[in-house]
Amino acid sequence: MSEEIRHEWPLFEVFVRAKRGLNHVHVGSLRAADHEMALHHARDLYTRRNEGVSIWVVRSDDVVSSGPEDKDAFFAPSGDKVYRHPTYYSIPDSVPHI
């Protein structure tokens, strides 16, 4: 084997879509040797109480996330832009069906 032997399996993030849900929801993480094993483990860990109909797994180190230090620059500027919500605008009586 040319590849270096690691002594701990990599971490995967698990997303499950519930029967009535529209989108996959992050439910937790697990360790597995590869994606196929991660899917099996996800089935055994996170859907044993009839929770889901579809599973996604993704290597945790493939997930790029925003950091706490970005919080102000990323999210604070939208805090006062109330006009971005449709409810900010009043609808004239002459516009029907809305």
Next chain:
Amino acid sequence: MSFADDAYGALTDHDDDARWAYGTGFADPLAGVPTTVAGDVDRADLAAYCLMLGDDALVMSHRLQQWVTRAPELEDELALANIGLDLLGQARLLLGRAGEVEGAGRDEDALAYLRDAGEFRNVRLAERGDADFAHLVARLLVFSCWRLALLDRLTASRDPVLAAIGAKGVKEVTYHREYAAQWVVRLGDGTDLSHARMRAAMEAVLPLAGELFSTHEIEARLAAAGVAVDPALLRAEFDEAMNQVLDAATLTGLPGAAAAAQGRDGEHGPELGEILAEMQELARALPGGVW
């Protein structure tokens, strides 16, 4: 309605199921299934046949449960526990049916906890202890390939309860086989060390497969009546599934099945006695105990 009246009732779909964020839609696999026994079916034979399939599941389940806290990884420990619980569920239904057909007042608990080793009808493969994880996945692969073929044919049984148990079990054992197969391939087609240990495990387990395909006289009579599955007919399907996995695992030149032991007639190794001593200890010390 209390849980004691209907354990499923509280979990099945109702109008108020919004309180369950996840996990609704549980269903009783025997709901609406008639429990009558056809007039031309020998009740003693049918009860014995249910015990055969039920004891296979019960003893194999106990062996899997023994891996809990000993599995190599947490994730696999839960997978093995899930498989053990699937088989325990099958065992409960089959032992329950055996007691019901027998009509002697023995329920699933009496049959599981109060019989001696000589009265157990499981195949020897189910009771064999596992020297290591490779032995476990080898045994689980052989057991699952065989049981899946069996349960699949059982869905056509004239006995409505056996047919329903077969239909429930097929979905479960399909996953058990997949789980075992992916580990056999992973270890067999892995490093030199993992290959050698997987090969040693297969060489130890495969000789036990002979018994799986020998037709017991009870199976022969019930198969002729359209109730049971003649295990001799499962061999081709078993071989095809096994060979596919063993080829992918680069495990070739393995031994064939040896002469059949007769676990179905209650002839077991000392290992079954050890399993029962552990499994039955509490029930026998406190007969009828409930808490």
